[in-house]
Amino acid sequence: MGNTSKPVHEVKDKLQESAHEQTNELSYEQQHKPSSAFNSREEYLEHELQIMAPKRWRPNLPFRDYRFELEDTIPAMAATIGKVVMVGAIAATFAGPLGLGEAFILENVRYELLIVAFFIIIFSGFILPTANLAGTHGPLIPLIPIVVAAGGHPMAFGLLIGAFGLILAISKGGSMLANLTSKGVCGGLLLYLGFVGTISQVKKLFAWAESIEMSYIAFAVIFCTIILYALLEHWRKRWLAVPLSCLLGGTIAFAMGAPFEFQTGPGLPNMNPMYWWGENTGWMLGLPTLESFIVVLPFAILAVAMWSPDFLGHQVFQKISYPARTEKVQMNIDDTMTSASIRQTFGSILGGANFTSSWGTYIVPAAIAKRPIPAGAILTALFCIIAAIWGYPMDLAIWQPVLCVALVVGVFIPLLEAGMEMTREGKTTQSAAIVVFSSALVNPAFGWSLTMLLDNLGLIGCKTRSSELSKMSRWILPGIMFVVLTGVMAAVGLLPGIPAIIPSFR
Structure with missing residues (x-):
C-alpha cells in the first residue's frame, strides 16, 4: 500500500492540472x-472571475469577454459619487486662491466627468481590462494651496504627473515596488488609510449637522448605518452597502428636517480647451511657461511616488476578496499607471482640474461584489455622463448625509477590514504599527517608504523574509525610494517642523 499510494496521488494531481489547463x-x-x-449567487460570481481571460491592448467586448451583472451597478454608483466629490474638492481648492467662483467649479466638474467617461471606456472597458479606472489623487488636495501659492500652473502640474507616471509604468517600477512591500507594511497602510478616512468622514458629517444646528441628525445617520452594515454582513449582502446606506442616510436626514434642494439643472460644459486655457476665460492663467514646470516639478515627483502605496492597497484588496485562480483578472499596477498617465496628460491639455490616481471608490466596492473591472467601468462611464448632463445627481452626491456614509461603507471600513485581515498571521504587527506611526508623523507616502526600508532590512517584521531578499531588494531600492521621497518632501516643506529647503516654497 505504501508503495502504490504515492503514484496514485501523483496521477491524480497530474489529471487535475491537465483538466485545469484544458479549461483555460x-x-x-x-x-x-x-x-x-450554481447553488448560490456567490458561486456564480466566483466562477465568472475564474473563467475570464482579459486581453491586454486588444479589444475586450461585452458578452464575448465579460458580462454585465446587477452587482456592477454598485461600484459604478459609488465611483460616480466619489468622482463628483473629489474633482469638486480639487477644483474648489484651486478656485479659492485664483479668485474663481462656484460657476467655474461646477462647469469644470461636469467637464471632467465627460473626459473621464471617454478614457474609462477606451482603457478599462476595452483595451486594458485589468487597469483600474483613473480616479482622483485625494492625498494631493492638501498640497494644492502650496502649489498655487508658489505660482504653480495646473496644466504644467498635470503634464509632469503624466510624464513621470508613464516612465514608471514603462519601467514596471510600480509593480516592482509593490513586490517589495510585505504584508505587514501593506496591512498597516490599509489600517491607517481606513481609520483616518472613517474618522474624517464622521467629523465632516457632525460639522455639517452642527452648521444647521441639528447635531442629532449626524448621530442618527451614523448609528443606523452601523446597524445596516452589520445586518448586510450577517446576510452576506455587503455589496449592497453603498446604495442602501446612501438611501438610508439621505432619507433619515431629510425626514428629520435637514434642508436639501436640487440646484444644478441640465446642461453641458464648454468643450473648447482654448476656453479653459485662455488668459481671460476658464482658469484665466493662459498657457504654462518653462518656469511653471520648474515650480511644480517637486510636487509632480511626489504625486507619482505616492501612486505605488495607493495602487498596492487597491490590488491587495482584490486579492483578499477574490477566490483562487483569479490572478489574470486582478488589477495590474503597471497597466493602471499607464492608463492613469495617459488620461492625466490629455485631461490636463483639455483643461480639466483632475489629478489622477487609482480609483478607490470604484475598485473597493467592485472587489467586495466579486466583480471584474470592465463591466462596472462601462457603467461608471455611463453614470458619469448622466450626472454631467442631467446635473441634479451632482447635488445629491455631494449632500453630506449621502456622501459621508457612501465613503465610509464603500471605501474606508473595507480598507480597515482588509488591513486587519493582512495582519492576522506571521510577524506583521510590528511593521503595521510602524507604518501607522510614521504615516501619522508625515503622510502615508513617508510611512510606506520608511517602513518598507526597515522591514526589508530585517529590523522589524519577518527576519526570514528579509534574509531571502537580494541586496537590491533588501536595501538599495527601498533606500533610494525613501531618500527621494523624503528629499522632495523636505524641499517643499512637508516635513513637520522643518522649513522648506527651496525658498520659494516657504
Missing part, C-alpha cells in the same frame, strides 16, 4: 454558465 484553453463564452446552474 476554452474561451469565456464557452465556459460561461447561467447563474441558475
